[in-house]
Amino acid sequence: MKKMKLPKIPVRRAVLALAPYNAPEEGRARKLRLDFNENTVGCSPAVLRALSRMTAQQMAIYPEYQATTKRLARFFGVRPEEIHLTNGIDDALHLIADTFINSGDRVLIAEPTFDMYRFFSELAGARITTLRYDDEMKFPVADVLDELRRSSSAKPRVLFIANPNNPTGTLVQPKDLRRILRAASQTLVLVDEAYFDFSGFTILPWIRQYSNLLVARTFSKAAGLAALRLGCLFAKPEILSAMRRACSPYPVNTAALVAAEASIRDARFLRNYKREVLQSRALLEKGLKRLGARIYPSEANFVLADFGPRAHRLVLALERKGILVRERKDFPRAGFMRISAGTRDDTRRLLRAIKEIL
Numbered sequence: 001m002k003k004m005k006l007p008k009i010p011v012r013r014a015v016l017a018l019a020p021y022n023a024p025e026e027g028r029a030r031k032l033r034l035d036f037n038e039n040t041v042g043c044s045p046a047v048l049r050a051l052s053r054m055t056a057q058q059m060a061i062y063p064e065y066q067a068t069t070k071r072l073a074r075f076f077g078v079r080p081e082e083i084h085l086t087n088g089i090d091d092a093l094h095l096i097a098d099t100f101i102n103s104g105d106r107v108l109i110a111e112p113t114f115d116m117y118r119f120f121s122e123l124a125g126a127r128i129t130t131l132r133y134d135d136e137m138k139f140p141v142a143d144v145l146d147e148l149r150r151s152s153s154a155k156p157r158v159l160f161i162a163n164p165n166n167p168t169g170t171l172v173q174p175k176d177l178r179r180i181l182r183a184a185s186q187t188l189v190l191v192d193e194a195y196f197d198f199s200g201f202t203i204l205p206w207i208r209q210y211s212n213l214l215v216a217r218t219f220s221k222a223a224g225l226a227a228l229r230l231g232c233l234f235a236k237p238e239i240l241s242a243m244r245r246a247c248s249p250y251p252v253n254t255a256a257l258v259a260a261e262a263s264i265r266d267a268r269f270l271r272n273y274k275r276e277v278l279q280s281r282a283l284l285e286k287g288l289k290r291l292g293a294r295i296y297p298s299e300a301n302f303v304l305a306d307f308g309p310r311a312h313r314l315v316l317a318l319e320r321k322g323i324l325v326r327e328r329k330d331f332p333r334a335g336f337m338r339i340s341a342g343t344r345d346d347t348r349r350l351l352r353a354i355k356e357i358l
């Protein structure tokens, strides 16, 4: 890695120690984007119409949240005090760290998972306890329970769970989530449901039962609004009001609010896109197996495939054909690729390309 040139003003130790997050290369718009689990067709046309009706006055006024928060709360089946809007889930993670993690606190993460849990925890100066998904890509329930039951001074402050998990695509079962939430007597548990639209499984109603549960959702995936950055956090009002104390006054912009409202009004678009992705995912799993990869059955809009020693060359050759997939080199060994499921046509194009290359 290139050595960082340091400014004269001392930089926080936690920042110097951070492994930087590798954002995707730019110029992806004209390629087949199967690398970041985005919606590949774009958002609902109703969203574009709503954005085009925005006025110069709206642009000049700082965002106002109450009306949209109420409508989104109704859409998600919660009360307005039980939802907090963020600038994507990324921003929600930052806010969780700012509100709950002191330097030196312990944070529990099962890897491989979404990199930003580690990133924001390390930025806050947390000590990370890393557990591993097993060889079948199952969540390490027993190890997590052991960690949560340690003596009170060693208990983790926060536990992050992506459900379904990125990049494994696997879900933690409801009975295990209940055991974890009961054992997490002094630990905040974030259940990140970024891929809920594809799994159809949620524990959102449980926020009324567990005072240590935070659930996150995003408009970046199925709704196709990744560019506008809108996430939602759900929890008991006392958790969210503590977080609002640590939050900047205008984390979400007005265009994102307008887009989210138009998006939830167009239920048909979302239903159709989800149906298309589920069919495409089935095609992708079948096709990858036929091409000799080991795959892990997924509940999300992507599939993790083990191509072994062929993976790296394959990723580069696909890129030359204008098809982007994500290589994951950080597993127990190299050879894994995470491939998003877009439309069935996207999947057919990808499978044809892999066949040609191999």
Ligand SMILES: Cc1ncc(COP(=O)(O)O)c(C=O)c1O
Binding pocket: 036, 037, 087, 088, 089, 090, 091, 114, 162, 165, 166, 192, 194, 217, 218, 219, 220, 226, 229, 230, 231
């Ligand atoms: C599990 C998970 N959570 C959150 C995100 C990011 O969501 P957002 O775009 O709302 O910041 C991703 C993106 O890949 C993800 O995989």
